[in-house]
Amino acid sequence: MSTIIGIDLGTSTTEAAVYRNGKVEMILNFDHEAITPSAVGIDNGGNWVVGSRALAQYILSPENTAIEVKRKIGTEQMISIGKKTYTPVALSGKILDFVKTYATEYLGEDIKRAVISVPAYFNETQRLETIKAGRVAGFQVERILNEPTAAALSYGLDHMDEESHILVYDLGGGTFDVTLLEMFDGVLEVKASAGDNQLGGKDFDEKIMDWLIRQFQNKHGVDLRTNRYAMVKLKEEAEHCKKALSKEDSYQILIPAIATVNGQPVELDETLTRAAFEKMVAGLIERTHGPIDVVLADSGISAANLDRIILVGGSTRMPIVARDIEAYLGKAPDVAVNPDFAVSEGAAIQAAIISGEIDPNEGLIMTDVNPFSLGISCINNGRSDYFSVLIPRNTTIPTTRKGRYYTCYPGQTEVKIEAYQGESAIASHNHYLGEFMLSDIPANYRELESLDVEFSYDINGLLNVEATVISTGKSASISIDMHGKTADTEYYEDWKESPLAADYRAIIRRAERALKRIEDDEDEEEFASQLNDALEDLKRCISANDDEGASDAEDSLTSVLGLLED
Ligand SMILES: Nc1ncnc2c1ncn2[C@@H]1O[C@H](COP(=O)(O)OP(=O)(O)OP(=O)(O)O)[C@@H](O)[C@H]1O
Ligand SMILES: [Mg+2]
Structure with a gap:
């Protein structure tokens, strides 16, 4: 059985892990680091270039580099690098391809399968689209796993005999997730999940940026927003400042020659205190309450019955997060997992369950x-x-659920199930x-003829819908592949929709x-x-534009x- 790795493809950072020799191990990249920035670009x-090199290049030539690609996944938005534009899938694919390369090197084995x-x-x-990105990188995506569930798995493996209600609070770079799980006898049951996939550390950085821009405008009458170099610099410094304020009470932001005013270079010099920062972001912290309320309500478990609160994601290092949780839920969060690694570790555990490396009976x-x-x-x-x-x-x-429906006009002989x-x-x-159609x-x-519609949703996210006419027993159905795990041969059939398709139609034929x-x-x-591999490879690149x-x-x-035709 070939190794399956677990990947946490994050907005800001990406991590990969593997389960071997009875434990989870982080996979190190070429810099011997477990954390790889989710940045991708094209060098001179x-x-x-991907990872730390791409991130370093971002500061110097942002037009040739993309960051926070995950925020655009699932949208039609294109991302430009240099003179060309790319889909979020293509660029996420580049990041995953990088992971595949360093994992192959680190593990000394051709890595082809992943849980993401x-x-x-x-x-x-x-x-x-995340699955597509995996395929662009040449991965067989074995499972798409929810990040908080993964974090809980990583916690659960070390605490198998506990009985508890666990709330996983994950505030990362671009997304916020909260999940409530119940654990007993080594069974981890997700009760409810909710979140906001447009809330993360990035928004905290932007609050600081907005403030700096206002300060600069007031002092010098210059709008830094029109200056791309200044904006990149501001973003970098704003994030530095935010991270520093997780430890210190105040931080000085000093950017020499950020802009030219009346022909003279002007510096930006501002000091932000933690207290002022916390005021700025109060609204963002407030937004985490909605999803918390939803999971408590949906799971029917009250805040008082929570046994543990696990923090995941780099943004939970801001002291205001733990303080707010304690004030809101009446319970302080735990420091039981590594907030940077828990998700990828959990993905690796799931991978090991699939590959059989972890015995499902034990x-x-x-x-x-x-x-x-x-x-x-x-109707x-x-x-x-x-x-x-x-x-x-x-x-x-x-789960399987059934509903009964009736014809809605006289003589109706067919019905479309959408x-x-x-x-x-x-x-x-x-x-x-x-x-x-049925x-x-x-x-x-x-209304004299009735039909039953049955939805079955399996663990792999495969939805099967079946409709049956009650009076005759005749039925019709479809399978909807919620996780896109279609047969291998269909992987890259969408190459035909790519703008590049026309250039390659002849050779593919x-x-x-x-x-x-x-x-x-x-x-x-x-x-x-060989031919098949080369052909798939080409289709894969075309699909990814x-x-x-x-x-x-x-x-x-x-x-x-x-060679063949010779
Ligand atoms: N010490 C710190 N204080 C405050 N914020 C921090 C600190 N360290 C990291 N962060 C922030 O955490 C975020 C990255 O966290 P993480 O790597 O968990 O996110 P991600 O997994 O890439 O994103 P997501 O899960 O949202 O897709 C960034 O916004 C970063 O600025
Ligand atoms: Mg994350």
Whole structure:
């Protein structure tokens, strides 16, 4: 069985871990560091750079570097690096590719399989795109795991005989998640998850930046926002300042020659106290209360019944966080896990459970919940586009739920079942998942024919929807792959939608034809496999809109084809 690693692909930082020799181990990158900045760019020589080198370059040439890519995942927004633009998937793929390379080096084994964690509150599009990014890097993504669940797994492995209600509070660089779990006898059960995937350390940095910009404007009448260099510098210093204030009571921000005023270079020199900083960010801290209330309400567990509060994510190092939690929940948080490593460690534990490295009979067992409600669109009291929920959010998965529906006009013989995910009462305002027709319903008076719709949601996030006509027993169904774990062959079929597709259609057709020709020929087995790899590689780069990668992949494909046709 090949090794599966666990990856915490964070907004600011990325970590990878592996479970071996009976324990979790952080995987070190080429700098011998466990923490890799989630930065990616192209250097002066036109080469891709990832991690600390990319972050260092960001300060000097931000236009050639991307940071905080995770915030854009699941959106249509493109990210520009140099003269080209890239999808968030392509750039996340570059980061994961870097992880794959250093993990392969560190473990001395070709690493191809991974469990990747995502914020619990990521929607299906964001999850699917994370899987795509994994594929861009050439990973087989074995499981998408919720970050707080991962953190709890890492805690649970060391505390298996405890019985407790655990609240995981994860405030990272870009997202906030809170999850309530129950643990007994080594079984870890997620009761509820909620969060805000647009709240994190980045927003705290921005509060400081806004303040610095206002101060500068007042003193010099210059708006630093129009100066890209100044903004990058400000961001760097604002983050420094924020981190320093986690330890110290005040911090001086000094940036020489940040801008030119009347032809003269002007410095920025401001001192921020912790007290003033905490006032600035009070609104952000306040925003964490909503999701906390949701998990307490959804799980039916009161604050008084919490046994442990676990802090995860770099932003929980701000003293105001622990203080606020204690004031709000009446209980001080624990310091039981390493806030930087807990998520990747948990992902590695999940990976080991999948690979069999951890014996499921002896180890930890985990159950999870679905973070969004699942249901269908129907007509209710004459109102169409009504969202009828079959599996409410925070239901323990796997689960199966059934609902009964009736025909809505006389002589109706077919009905379209459209599945959605989300919390809006208007179906189409939610995330669309898929649809199918149920036909051959006997023509009858309105509401006299009934049908059952059944939703089954499994641990891998696979949703199966089946509809049955009660009077005839006829049924129809679809499987909706919530986590995108489709068959291998379909991995890169979306290459056709890429803007690069036109350039490569001919070579792909030629390769596919060649592959067909030799597919059943035993003597050509080796060639077929080489050809297939080269072809997949090309499609992967095209899907990711990776121009350069595609052109390299095309070269290798051409040479394999050349060998074959000789
Ligand atoms: N000592 C500190 N004080 C305050 N903030 C800190 C400190 N150390 C790190 N941070 C902040 O923590 C954030 C990064 O945390 P972390 O690495 O857990 O996030 P991430 O996993 O990359 O993001 P996410 O989980 O949101 O995708 C950054 O915003 C960083 O500025
Ligand atoms: Mg994180």
